[in-house]
Amino acid sequence: MSFGSRAASGRGMHAWRWLFILTMLVLLALLLGTGMKPVEAQSPPLEEASPVPQEGVVPGEILVKFEPSAPSTNKKRVHGKKGGRTKEVIPEIEVEVVQVAPGQEEARAADYQEDPNVRYAEPNGVYRAVETRSRRSDGAKANWTPSDSRVGGQWAFNNTGRNGWTRDADIDAFEAWDVTRGSRDVPVAVLDSGVSPSHEDLPKAAETVNFSKSPTPDDAYGHGTHVAGTVAARTDNGTTGVAGTCPRCTLYNVKVLDDSGNGSYSSVAKGVRWAANHGAKVINMSLAGTGYSRTLKEAVDHAWGKGAVLVAAAGNGETNARFYPAAYRNVVAVAATDQDDRKAVFSSYGSSWVDVAAPGVGILSTTQDGRYGRKSGTSMATPHVAGVAGLVWSNSSGADARNESVRQKIEEAVDPIGGTGASSLGKGRINACKAVGGSCDLNGSRR
Known part of the structure; x- marks a missing residue:
């Protein structure tokens, strides 16, 4: 082939190359003009994903x-x-x-x-039951003293100062019971690991529902039964057992924690919603976690809008980090105090989010095996506040019969706490007698 032929051939190939590029540009413009987009990567099917614990x-x-x-x-x-x-x-x-x-x-x-x-x-x-360690236990006067054989061991109700403890470092329950012992018209929902249906010292739950992964609404973990006893154990029933903070309040067993003491955001949210829709005046949540859930917050706000008072444990983190659901605005966050009216060593704290404190060390109550035992934790402090809320509801009428008013009375009717960190335990340690407007100068009270 001559040089002239090679040159002509080269010019032809060059022209075809430009024609190909122009064609591709036109096609690309057409694709963009019709709004077509590249295929997006799809989420892998459930069975194809590699689980990461x-x-x-x-x-x-x-x-x-x-x-x-x-x-x-x-x-x-x-x-x-x-x-x-x-x-x-x-x-x-x-x-x-x-x-x-x-x-x-x-x-x-x-x-x-x-x-x-x-x-x-x-x-x-996941939220969890918040207790520390428990131990088995076998084992003062006011105008009305219940006849329960173990009530003398319930220092949270009436601290006589034995064992070197601080006298009257308690919630003045005996004095409050002179005013009211609760009402059957005030249901308190215990959102927990279930409640034993056969304990001799617990009233039969008026309502029982199970939102946990457990097949039974009964308490196999041993947390909810203890909490329920502090709220509403049968009281003044001869020689049997312990007393409850709101003895005549109605009990709802709302199981949201499984048999390991764990519960999902969704199970707790469903329990809160159910309790509010079934007329619970008080919702007790002795559970906590560091995760903020918008789902649970919506359920809490729904319950508050329905008129319920919600109470939750501040957690046993020994930290000022917020625990939920206690840290939500429409929940009373409860820290724990000991027999000397000082912050329990395990209790979480925080002046910006903890509302009140209550006794939470060595609390004697009912156990799921039909016996009695002591447990410690903000889980044990919380039902004291729930019980006081029940007493206040029972003693309220007219404009006072609103959850805003009940909460205000609880948070304003407190006693000061001493010791390091006292200012980070909210407004103070609750006082049931003050909350119901009773005479609180009995038993050598400091007031």
């Missing part, structure tokens, strides 16, 4: 709240796109419990959160 969350579950304006077709599209499947919907707060790949809870929640149809998404975290 995580502590503190329910494996394979997240909580998703869609915007109220999102139509059902958009919700289905979002689930299909994100690789989730609705397991159930918590009524009224309309939060979906969504199944995702185990080990991918954080990633999938973040993925859902990016969609404009989603108001919020979060892993279904």
Whole structure:
């Protein structure tokens, strides 16, 4: 081939190259003009994901709240796109419990959160019963002293100063009972690990429901029965057992913790909602965790809006870090004190979020095996406050019969606490007698 032929051939190839580039540019412009987009990567099917163990969350579950304006077709599209499947919907707060790949809870929640149809998404975290260690126990006067054989060991009600303790470092329950011992019209819901149905010293629960993973609403863990006894044990029933803070209050057994003492955000939220919808005047939550749940906050706000007083343990973290649900605005956060009216060594604290304190060391109450024992923890302090709330409700009428008023009376009717860290335990240690407007100068009271 001559040089002239090679040059002509080269010019032809050069022209074809430019023609190919122009063609590709035109095609690209057409694709963009029609709004076509590259194929997006899809979330892996549940069975194909590689589980990554995580502590503190329910494996394979997240909580998703869609915007109220999102139509059902958009919700289905979002689930299909994100690789989730609705397991159930918590009524009224309309939060979906969504199944995702185990080990991918954080990633999938973040993925859902990016969609404009989603108001919020979060892993279904875990709260726990908050007690320290327990030990078995076999084992003062006011105008009315119950006849229960072990009431003398309930120092939280009437601290006589024995064992070198500080006299009257208690909630003045005996004096409060001169005013009221509660009312059957005031249900107190115990959201916990269940309540023993056969304990001789516990009233039969008027309502029982189970939102935990356990197959039974009974207490196999041993936490809820102890809490229930502090709230509403049968009182003044001859030679049997212990007394309850609000002896005549009605008891609801709302199981939200499993037989290991753990409960998910969703189970606690369902329990709170159920209790409020079934007329509970007081909701006791002797459980805590460091995770902030928007789902549970919505349930708490719903219950507060229905008129309930909610009480929760501040946690046993020995720290000022916030624990939930106690740290929500519409919950009374309860720290623990000891027999000398000082902060219990294990108790969490915080002047910006703890509301009150109550006795929480060596608390004698009912146990799930039909016996009696002592436990310590903010879990044990909390039912004292719930019981006092029941007493205040029972003694309230008219404008005072509102949850805002009941809470205010509890938080204002307190005694000062001494010792290091006292200012970080809220307004003070509760006083049942003051809260119900009683005469609180009995028993050598300091007031």
